[in-house]
Amino acid sequence: MNAAASLPPATALQAAERAVALQLAWARRGTSLTQAALAGARRCELLRHYPAQDLVDAEAGTVAYYHAHASRRRPADEHGHFHVFARREAGDPSSFLHLGGLSLDAQGRALRWFTTNRWVTGERWADAAEVQAALARFRLRARGRLAPVATWLEAMVRLYRDDLAALAHRRDAQLDRRAAAYPSRDALLEDRRLDVVTERRIDLPARAAALLRAAG
Amino acid sequence: MASKRTSRSTAAALAQSLPALLLALASVTPAAAVAQPAAPAKAASAAPAAPGKKADNPCGPANPCGPAKKKKKSDNPCGPANPCGPKKG
Numbered sequence A: 001m002n003a004a005a006s007l008p009p010a011t012a013l014q015a016a017e018r019a020v021a022l023q024l025a026w027a028r029r030g031t032s033l034t035q036a037a038l039a040g041a042r043r044c045e046l047l048r049h050y051p052a053q054d055l056v057d058a059e060a061g062t063v064a065y066y067h068a069h070a071s072r073r074r075p076a077d078e079h080g081h082f083h084v085f086a087r088r089e090a091g092d093p094s095s096f097l098h099l100g101g102l103s104l105d106a107q108g109r110a111l112r113w114f115t116t117n118r119w120v121t122g123e124r125w126a127d128a129a130e131v132q133a134a135l136a137r138f139r140l141r142a143r144g145r146l147a148p149v150a151t152w153l154e155a156m157v158r159l160y161r162d163d164l165a166a167l168a169h170r171r172d173a174q175l176d177r178r179a180a181a182y183p184s185r186d187a188l189l190e191d192r193r194l195d196v197v198t199e200r201r202i203d204l205p206a207r208a209a210a211l212l213r214a215a216g
Numbered sequence B: 001m002a003s004k005r006t007s008r009s010t011a012a013a014l015a016q017s018l019p020a021l022l023l024a025l026a027s028v029t030p031a032a033a034v035a036q037p038a039a040p041a042k043a044a045s046a047a048p049a050a051p052g053k054k055a056d057n058p059c060g061p062a063n064p065c066g067p068a069k070k071k072k073k074s075d076n077p078c079g080p081a082n083p084c085g086p087k088k089g
Helices: A009-028 A033-037 A128-136 A144-159 A161-181 A185-189 A204-215 B002-026
Strands: A050-057 A062-067 A080-087 A096-104 A110-116 A196-201
Touching: A009 A033, A009 A144, A009 A204, A009 B002, A033 A080, A033 A096, A033 A144, A050 A144, A062 A144, A080 A144, A096 A128, A096 A144, A096 A161, A110 A161, A128 A161, A144 A161, A144 A204, A161 A185, A161 A196, A204 B002
Parallel strands: none
Antiparallel strands: A050 A062, A062 A080, A080 A096, A096 A110, A110 A196
């Protein structure tokens, strides 16, 4: 992995605290992050984006949304997942890169981060170094009832920034290893069998507890 | 000094909320199961395409996980595409 500055422990602690506090607030109201991610919809329809026009932070150039569909590597307990994107060029809505997908179970527990190939998102491909740079400046703010969802996602991207960068580097290494079996790089990036390239199971409470132990 | 204080207060807040979250999550009602869309399904094909075959439509379900595309603005601001505009003439 590229030797960029790793996340300072105080920043990680703040991000974990924010993510945990928000999930606790939803749980105390008898609801969950997954329900909040559905943006008020009573049912979750296959492939539909929640919210319909995505969570967009125009100032920061970031986009995210929640949806659900089948995949060969979908965990059995996944309800749906967020996709998180960064714009590469201001003013060009088609120019974006995928920072990662984040699976949730039906009660709002974060299950895994994952990366995809280009076919899945239709993005203009960015290598891991570019993903890592975008992760370092990631911010996602929203107004209205989706503001807490945006804040939670921002906290999760921050908390798992180093893991996401490592996943992107592993993705590139994995694609490099497979390249010889394809007639071209494009063929590899568009292969529908390679929808999820790398993934990492996560456990927010366990990560938060580890940070607390480290903080003494 | 101030950042150490902030870290301590953050750690204290997290130490309180973390066990509460573990308890609370156990009783959270699960979100509704994922349903098929009411309209004819536009889901991406589960069958893998031949390697190297480009998606037919990079904005549609061929790329099931891309961000939403903005709707095109109407070409004619006075036409039926803008049903709430003032009447002409």
